[in-house]
Amino acid sequence: MIMAGDDEDELNRLLTQSYYSRIHNLFSSLAFDNPNGGAWTQGWKVSYPKDRWTADKKLKIILVPHTHCDPGWVKTYEVYYRTQTKHILDSFVPKLEQNRKYKFMFTEMSYFSWWWSDIDDSLRERVTTNRLCKVTTNPLSKVTTCLANHLSKVTICLANHLSKVTTCVANCLCYVPKSGWSIDPFGYSSTMAYLLKRSNFHSMLIQRVHYSIKKHLAKNTQLEFMWRQHWDNTGSTDIYTHMMPFYSYDVPHTCGPEPAVCCQFDFRRLPGSPYRCPWHTDPKPITSLNVAERARTILDQWKKKATLYK
Incomplete structure (x- = not known):
């Protein structure tokens, strides 16, 4: 342990060594495998406490x-x-x-x-x-x-x-x-x-x-x-x-961990467009009848994504 008053250069050297070692150890510890995480293929099923927000x-x-x-x-x-x-x-x-x-x-x-x-x-x-x-x-x-x-x-x-x-x-x-x-x-x-x-x-x-x-x-x-x-x-x-x-920077892979849900908010893929959602649930126009349900759906994705950050 380095105590106050010890050589500053030595302290900085050890701090840097520790920082570099953490990165090296991280790479060494990962299996770099690809288990199926479910809806978030390369992740896991994300949840959050209902009272968090x-x-x-x-x-x-x-x-x-x-x-x-x-x-x-x-x-x-x-x-x-x-x-x-x-x-x-x-x-x-x-x-x-x-x-x-x-x-x-x-x-x-x-x-x-x-x-x-x-x-x-x-x-x-x-x-x-x-x-x-x-x-x-x-x-x-x-x-x-x-x-x-x-x-x-x-x-x-x-x-x-x-x-x-x-x-x-x-x-x-x-x-x-x-x-x-x-x-x-x-x-x-x-x-x-x-x-x-x-x-x-x-x-x-x-x-x-x-x-x-x-x-x-x-x-x-x-x-x-x-x-x-x-x-x-x-x-x-x-x-x-x-x-x-997540996997990419497009709409299906940015609103949250479930691309099949996020794709429903990629309105370029509305019915009639040449672009479709590969998860077989296409976007639909937002109306006064469905706006509350649609808001709850995308908010759920945003909340799940937020749990991945401090």
Whole structure:
């Protein structure tokens, strides 16, 4: 045991060693198997005490609509912009002007930069004067020309992405994002966390992590943590990290642990659409007759998801 007054460097060394050992021991202890967890295939049956939330102790729900437009995926970069992404950006300004409580997150800054160069001065003024991208929306996410750690694997390229596009956003909107949003890279490098921290980001969100790790962290309500570089013995590289708990970032896998239920609230899959819920229970329009039941159903999923976090 190190007592007060002992050498500070030795204390920091042992603290770092302990931190690194915990991560190493976690990976060594996991079986990385894939037992069927039921409705949450890679998890377990989630429940919660009925009195955990009451009229006096309400669960706070934050909805974050976001884009996921992979430049060059399936369609060419230009076709993707002309046929889809441009329409997203054209519609977000009037929609956010309707209600300042609305939230919207746009990640693919190569497309935002293109759109910004296409629009006229009056539309630019509506964006900058009303501070739509700073006040009304969640900050413009991890500003990269794509998802930097999805595309580039060389440190200088990652840094260049962050530098160039952060500068672009600062010049266009007089705003510098502070939160990272990284939902689709196939695995995460600690280098990206380090670069975000060095770029003055204070937090980041990640999604694609092995389900065995997610399951362990969820059971121990450790899906939110400080990501620290293994060589750091002072905490100077700590960045607050939120890990999403489920399989994917789509509607069926984000509202809660039961995708068959969550899919019923993916209204793009309403009857008549070419998209259907693979769990054979499709969404239905919300009416005055079913709104109470529908609200209770999705609230149950939100509550179950909330139990996975502190």
